[in-house]
Amino acid sequence: xxxxxxxxxxxxxxxxxxxxxxxxxxxxxxxxxxxxxxxxxxxxxxxxxxxxxxxxxxxxxxxxxxxxxxxxxxxxxxxxxxxxxxxxxxxxxxxxxxxxxxxxxxxxxxxxxxxxxxxxxxxxxxxxxxxxxxxxxxxxxxxxxxxxxxxxxxxxxxxxxxxxxxxxxxxxxxxxxxxxxxxxxxxxxxxxxxxxxxxxxxxxxxxxxxxxxxxxxxxxxxxxxxxxxxxxxxxxxxxxxxxxxxxxxxxxxxxxxxxxxxxxxxxxxxxxxxxxxxxxxxxxxxxxxxxxxxxxxxxxxxxxxxxxxxxxxxxxxxxxxxxxxxxxxxxxxxxxxxxxxx
Amino acid sequence: xxxxxxxxxxxxxxxxxxxxxxxxxxxxxxxxxxxxxxxxxxxxxxxxxxxxxxxxxxxxxxxxxxxxxxxxxxxxxxxxxxxxxxxxxxxxxxxxxxxxxxxxxxxxxxxxxxxxxxxxxxxxxxxxxxxxxxxxxxxxxxxxxxxxxxxxxxxxxxxxxxxxxxxxxxxxxxxxxxxxxxxxxxxxxxxxxxxxxxxxxxxxxxxxxxxxxxxxxxxxxxxxxxxxxxxxxxxxxxxxxxxxxxxxxxxxxxxxxxxxxxxxxxxxxxxxxxxxxxxxxxxxxxxxxxxxxxxxxxxxxxxxxxxxxxxxxxxxxxxxxxxxxxxxxxxxxxxxxxxxxxxxxxxxxxxxxxxxxxxxxxxxxxxxxxxxxxxxxxxxxxxxxxxxxxxxxxxxxxxxxxxxxxxxxxx
Numbered sequence: 001x002x003x004x005x006x007x008x009x010x011x012x013x014x015x016x017x018x019x020x021x022x023x024x025x026x027x028x029x030x031x032x033x034x035x036x037x038x039x040x041x042x043x044x045x046x047x048x049x050x051x052x053x054x055x056x057x058x059x060x061x062x063x064x065x066x067x068x069x070x071x072x073x074x075x076x077x078x079x080x081x082x083x084x085x086x087x088x089x090x091x092x093x094x095x096x097x098x099x100x101x102x103x104x105x106x107x108x109x110x111x112x113x114x115x116x117x118x119x120x121x122x123x124x125x126x127x128x129x130x131x132x133x134x135x136x137x138x139x140x141x142x143x144x145x146x147x148x149x150x151x152x153x154x155x156x157x158x159x160x161x162x163x164x165x166x167x168x169x170x171x172x173x174x175x176x177x178x179x180x181x182x183x184x185x186x187x188x189x190x191x192x193x194x195x196x197x198x199x200x201x202x203x204x205x206x207x208x209x210x211x212x213x214x215x216x217x218x219x220x221x222x223x224x225x226x227x228x229x230x231x232x233x234x235x236x237x238x239x240x241x242x243x244x245x246x247x248x249x250x251x252x253x254x255x256x257x258x259x260x261x262x263x264x265x266x267x268x269x270x271x272x273x274x275x276x277x278x279x280x281x282x283x284x285x286x287x288x289x290x291x292x293x294x295x296x297x298x299x300x301x302x303x304x305x306x307x308x309x310x311x312x313x314x315x316x317x318x319x320x321x322x323x324x325x326x327x328x329x330x331x332x333x334x335x336x337x338x339x340x341x342x
Numbered sequence: 343x344x345x346x347x348x349x350x351x352x353x354x355x356x357x358x359x360x361x362x363x364x365x366x367x368x369x370x371x372x373x374x375x376x377x378x379x380x381x382x383x384x385x386x387x388x389x390x391x392x393x394x395x396x397x398x399x400x401x402x403x404x405x406x407x408x409x410x411x412x413x414x415x416x417x418x419x420x421x422x423x424x425x426x427x428x429x430x431x432x433x434x435x436x437x438x439x440x441x442x443x444x445x446x447x448x449x450x451x452x453x454x455x456x457x458x459x460x461x462x463x464x465x466x467x468x469x470x471x472x473x474x475x476x477x478x479x480x481x482x483x484x485x486x487x488x489x490x491x492x493x494x495x496x497x498x499x500x501x502x503x504x505x506x507x508x509x510x511x512x513x514x515x516x517x518x519x520x521x522x523x524x525x526x527x528x529x530x531x532x533x534x535x536x537x538x539x540x541x542x543x544x545x546x547x548x549x550x551x552x553x554x555x556x557x558x559x560x561x562x563x564x565x566x567x568x569x570x571x572x573x574x575x576x577x578x579x580x581x582x583x584x585x586x587x588x589x590x591x592x593x594x595x596x597x598x599x600x601x602x603x604x605x606x607x608x609x610x611x612x613x614x615x616x617x618x619x620x621x622x623x624x625x626x627x628x629x630x631x632x633x634x635x636x637x638x639x640x641x642x643x644x645x646x647x648x649x650x651x652x653x654x655x656x657x658x659x660x661x662x663x664x665x666x667x668x669x670x671x672x673x674x675x676x677x678x679x680x681x682x683x684x685x686x687x688x689x690x691x692x693x694x695x696x697x698x699x700x701x702x703x704x705x706x707x708x709x710x711x712x713x714x715x716x717x718x719x720x721x722x723x724x725x726x727x728x729x730x731x732x733x734x735x736x737x738x739x740x741x742x743x744x745x746x747x748x749x750x751x752x753x
Contacts, residue, residue: 048430048462064440084741303410
């Protein structure tokens with residue numbers, strides 16, 4: 001295709017991408033560099049149904065003048081990125097010099113909100129992603145081996161976790177693991193420990209979140225692999241069978257190599273999705289034991305005072321985090337692509 | 343105290359003032375209300391809707407997410423909503439942003455029927471009209487207290503010893519609960535307890551925090567001691583969860599919102615044995631303090647700044663119609679109403695007792711919201727036994743200062 005034709009061909013989607021992806025990211029980047037104006041406070045008295053109390057409020061006229069002079073707020077550079085609620089350079093340095101050994105340093109690091117969130121986010125990403133790929137492939141192989149009549153219903157049932165809205169799915173699990181719920185009560189009976197609570201213990205909460213993540217994402221991997229399995233050439237499989245390959249050997253040496261590009265595709269999507277883990281933590285009310293970068297952004301923007309600069313900085317770092325995670329996969333794909341061209 | 347005279351005042355007003363009430367006879371205007379979604383607010387907004395017609399249009403968006411959209415919705419000119427229904431805490435960002443208008447003229451022209459103590463004035467200007475009060479207070483099961491031979495606790499120390507007695511008697515392993523879900527709820531419990539101990543959140547005359555002290559440690563340790571008698575899942579308990587536990591008979595003592603009394607005491611969701619034995623008492627005091635460890639809240643309406651004067655008057659009149667004595671009388675038990683027409687009933691006992699015992703209102707400071715958020719994010723590790731109370735409070739202060747600096751409250 002000539003370059004000119006190609007340009008016209010992709011122009012509509014290019015425009016849409018600039019408008020809906022590039023510009024908003026640019027705007028978030030700009031917001032992350034600014035903080036609010038200095039607030040001019042005045043002493044006031046507040047009266048209501050419960051009597052009068054001396055109070056403080058923001059001086060409207062003075063604030064309006066500041067706002068008109070600098071609509072974006074005060075320029076703060078990268079200092080929002082390095083403050084305690086984000087990368088916390090000063091606190092990390094203090095923890096480094098003040099700690100005796102790695103365990104102590106790690107403990108101090110986990111006391112900082114960003115690193116605590118990052119630890120769970122990374123653990124979730126690196127545990128859930130491989131399980132999703134392996135489980136998805138296993139389900140796809142199993143369904144592919146079923147008689148034709150059973151395939152349709154089995155595929156439908158296997159896709160249910162993906163069809164169920166994530167928040168609803170996690171809420172159902174939340175009620176099931178309650179001490180009065182079917183899973184929680186069964187576990188208490190099996191272990192004979194009436195204090196066992198999947199919601200209270202940090203380790204068990206993490207485990208529940210991982211299991212939920214695997215349960216909800218596996219159907220995606222399954223359906224992609226299942227589609228891929230339909231393209232594996234029958235002749236090659238038959239030839240391998242005639243050569244005496246076992247079922248496992250056929251999977252290992254014929255099917256899986258054919259699936260390799262799909263593995264890369266699912267890996268990319270899952271790394272991105274899992275790094276932004278969010279609904280499960282909200283649905284399972286797990287904020288006491290697990291937090292993620294998306295949860296930090298959410299918590300900044302809720303409540304009575306929305307903290308846009310802080311949320312914007314965490315958003316930018318999430319984008320950078322996804323980019324770092326994807327780089328090795330993308331480099332590998334690029335090399336493969338170049339090799340094939342030669 | 344002002345609140346104490348309230349019941350007499352409202353009764354007198356109900357008998358006399360119906361005739362003086364403004365009706366919604368206006369040339370026209372658009373009314374669009376943003377507010378929280380619970381039965382009492384629904385009743386008020388339904389009363390406002392009755393004004394629709396004759397050139398007036400009334401619509402509303404009632405959602406529990408109202409706090410998260412109110413600033414964005416009232417900022418443009420013209421504003422998306424003509425009124426925001428707010429509470430002590432959620433009015434603050436609207437005032438900070440200059441997004442709501444003073445109501446003195448509207449009150450003078452149309453609000454003769456209002457009680458004086460319904461007017462929320464800031465620096466002498468009326469900024470909101472309150473219509474209901476709320477507070478967290480003690481719920482108890484009289485049958486279980488009788489079984490262990492205890493009186494209704496009036497201090498949190500007595501709550502601890504009573505809970506221990508109930509546990510020792512083998513009646514319940516986890517007899518107590520409070521709304522201790524991580525985030526807003528847990529922070530609210532700390533605010534209550536800390537004020538009960540007589541603490542102050544900020545250094546005098548500044549936005550610098552001052553909670554990492556003996557009072558703060560005592561408040562946290564009392565919360566931990568109480569939650570030792572709560573189910574281990576307590577960090578997931580919001581007000582829906584505690585109300586459900588109460589209605590299922592799994593609790594003997596609980597600190598819950600007054601607005602939950604009507605749904606708990608009605609004949610749905612529970613048995614007659616449980617609701618019949620449920621009593622409401624003032625929030626306990628703590629640490630020898632003289633006032634209940636609880637904060638008083640009001641809900642009221644504001645009028646947006648960025649709308650036409652005609653729409654503002656239409657909104658004010660329509661909402662007043664929602665607060666008419668007829669509406670209040672028809673919905674008497676849904677809330678502790680501040681508006682004329684209210685007769686305090688059984689469901690209001692806890693809130694009245696708490697207010698009359700001198701509980702303080704929730705602080706309406708521009709930076710209190712940031713403190714509340716910092717508290718909600720940083721107390722759970724102490725309650726799970728993973729760090730010391732001092733460390734938890736130091737984390738709260740550090741997180742607050744960082745946020746307050748970015749918001750321009752602290753240099």
